[in-house]
Amino acid sequence: MSSKIYDFSSLTGSIDAALNSWMSPGLAVLTELVIIGLVFLIFYALLGLFLVYLERKVCAVIQNRVGPNRVGKWGLLQTIADLIKLLMKELIPIRKADHLLFVLAPFIVIIASFMAMGAVPFAKGLHVLDFNIGVFYVMAVSSLGVVGILIAGWSSNSKYPLIGAMRSGAQIVSYELSVGLSLMAIVVFSGTMSLSGIIESQADGWWIFKGHIPAFIAFIVFLIASTAEINRGPFDLAEAESELTAGFHTEYSGIKFAFFFLAEYINMFIVAALGATVFLGGWMPFHIGNWEGFNQVMDYIPSIVWFFTKTFFIIYVIMWFKWTFPRLRIDQLLTLEWKFLLPISMFNILLIAFLVLMHWHF
Amino acid sequence: MSLSVFMFYLLSGIILTFSVLSVTTRRILRAAVYLLFVLVATSGLYFMLKYEFMAAVQLTLYAGGIVVLIIFSILLTHHISHRFKRPETMNLLMGIGVAVVGSGVVLATLLTHPFIASNSPELPVDMSVIGNQLLSTGKNGYVLPFELISILLLAAMIAAIIIAKKDKNKNSEI
Numbered sequence: 001m002s003s004k005i006y007d008f009s010s011l012t013g014s015i016d017a018a019l020n021s022w023m024s025p026g027l028a029v030l031t032e033l034v035i036i037g038l039v040f041l042i043f044y045a046l047l048g049l050f051l052v053y054l055e056r057k058v059c060a061v062i063q064n065r066v067g068p069n070r071v072g073k074w075g076l077l078q079t080i081a082d083l084i085k086l087l088m089k090e091l092i093p094i095r096k097a098d099h100l101l102f103v104l105a106p107f108i109v110i111i112a113s114f115m116a117m118g119a120v121p122f123a124k125g126l127h128v129l130d131f132n133i134g135v136f137y138v139m140a141v142s143s144l145g146v147v148g149i150l151i152a153g154w155s156s157n158s159k160y161p162l163i164g165a166m167r168s169g170a171q172i173v174s175y176e177l178s179v180g181l182s183l184m185a186i187v188v189f190s191g192t193m194s195l196s197g198i199i200e201s202q203a204d205g206w207w208i209f210k211g212h213i214p215a216f217i218a219f220i221v222f223l224i225a226s227t228a229e230i231n232r233g234p235f236d237l238a239e240a241e242s243e244l245t246a247g248f249h250t251e252y253s254g255i256k257f258a259f260f261f262l263a264e265y266i267n268m269f270i271v272a273a274l275g276a277t278v279f280l281g282g283w284m285p286f287h288i289g290n291w292e293g294f295n296q297v298m299d300y301i302p303s304i305v306w307f308f309t310k311t312f313f314i315i316y317v318i319m320w321f322k323w324t325f326p327r328l329r330i331d332q333l334l335t336l337e338w339k340f341l342l343p344i345s346m347f348n349i350l351l352i353a354f355l356v357l358m359h360w361h362f
Numbered sequence: 363m364s365l366s367v368f369m370f371y372l373l374s375g376i377i378l379t380f381s382v383l384s385v386t387t388r389r390i391l392r393a394a395v396y397l398l399f400v401l402v403a404t405s406g407l408y409f410m411l412k413y414e415f416m417a418a419v420q421l422t423l424y425a426g427g428i429v430v431l432i433i434f435s436i437l438l439t440h441h442i443s444h445r446f447k448r449p450e451t452m453n454l455l456m457g458i459g460v461a462v463v464g465s466g467v468v469l470a471t472l473l474t475h476p477f478i479a480s481n482s483p484e485l486p487v488d489m490s491v492i493g494n495q496l497l498s499t500g501k502n503g504y505v506l507p508f509e510l511i512s513i514l515l516l517a518a519m520i521a522a523i524i525i526a527k528k529d530k531n532k533n534s535e536i
Contacts, residue, residue, distance in 0.1 A: 026364060030365070100392065101391060101395060131418075139422065140419075143426030143427075144421065147429060154391055154433075169433075191490070193489045
């Protein structure tokens with residue numbers, strides 16, 4: 001049915017064949033690694049700049065302002081100017097801090113988000129790591145990021161970062177459960193954990209439509225829990241600026257601070273991409289059951305456009321959250337997870353298992 | 363030297379170096395971070411074996427779970443300026459002796475054991491196969507150990523709750 005969609009694996013396959021014809025297989029693999037690394041680095045930088053710009057504009061719209069509008073057309077160059085400013089800032093070394101861990105912490109955070117980014121399916125055939133346990137892999141590597149936050153808070157040898165790190169540790173460890181369970185809901189529906197398999201299973205409709213109300217509940221739980229997981233408002237207690245100056249990265253400056261900042265925005269993108277892939281069909285166009293004509297028209301829109309549209313829709317919702325709701329208190333935050341989200345998602349997954357056993361889903 | 367051999371030696375080197383560092387460092391949080399590196403590199407070995415499920419379990423449980431727990435408890439209990447005292451010479455020598463004897467036994471076993479390359483076809487490591495095997499009561503089924511471990515986990519969780527629960531009478535005095 002989805003034969004009309006352009007398959008990127010023909011492009012990547014031809015690059016692979018060309019490299020192999022020029023050099024030895026080992027060297028070809030190395031060259032491919034370098035190319036993919038470079039592509040991801042550039043994508044990373046551009047995405048970070050764009051997301052910061054987008055956040056400012058969305059915030060401005062919600063607060064009835066214009067937002068950045070002086071540097072470049074519509075303020076597009078504002079974030080680039082900010083980046084240059086950040087790069088030129090002094091890296092302040094801290095006396096009586098654990099220097100090794102202090103320097104290491106931003107790298108752990110950014111490496112964890114890099115590893116998770118590798119598993120994101122951008123378009124048909126444009127997928128770096130396609131494991132048969134894709135969803136589980138993303139969950140596993142994204143749980144490494146919290147180690148960086150904890151180390152950053154501790155090694156700064158300062159009160160505010162330590163409190164911020166404690167809060168984010170408690171928060172991320174608890175909300176991971178709800179994120180995992182809500183993703184498991186769709187894994188039960190589709191019967192596979194591989195991200196490409198989950199996308200293929202949505203060729204006749206996205207899970208949020210096919211999965212009745214339980215899939216919708218899982219989507220809501222996923223949105224709330226993943227917003228908490230990436231330390232964004234209204235759950236940004238780890239860096240509550242009115243109480244903790246800047247939370248776990250108070251003592252960081254210059255490019256090291258920029259690493260935390262960038263990793264936070266990239267994590268938002270990864271979470272949104274994962275949500276779009278699992279619940280909204282990833283790069284799969286909007287298909288309705290057996291309406292052949294309608295489905296074929298939808299196939300003319302390239303898969304990469306579908307992916308980014310859905311991802312940025314979820315990113316917009318997450319930003320909307322941040323600028324609408326006030327920040328929670330830490331006890332409210334933990335109550336929300338342990339007394340509401342976790343029981344709801346556990347009951348939900350039982351319900352879904354029942355639905356699947358009775359073959360009541362489409 | 364092919365790339366996979368190079369990766370194997372790289373990962374093994376990381377595991378060995380950081381294992382030694384994590385027991386020799388005198389700062390407790392650094393020991394935990396070195397342990398994290400060891401566990402992540404071990405999961406890299408599983409990825410090399412194409413056993414992604416095991417690798418992801420290693421990352422989630424050990425690196426993302428246990429190390430985070432260890433670091434969290436260090437954050438709660440230790441100050442950054444805390445350093446362990448140097449161990450006494452006698453203890454140090456005995457520890458090194460035990461380590462040398464232990465690794466000697468392991469190495470001797472590994473080097474003398476005749477490893478025979480298996481010709482049998484690759485077994486599936488698909489998630490659904492593992493899940494069915496874990497809960498199957500038939501041949502090679504793991505349902506009994508699985509249930510036993512669940513009971514152990516339940517007992518441990520109840521015990522933890524009882525330890526953490528505040529005594530009402532004592533609480534009123536505070």
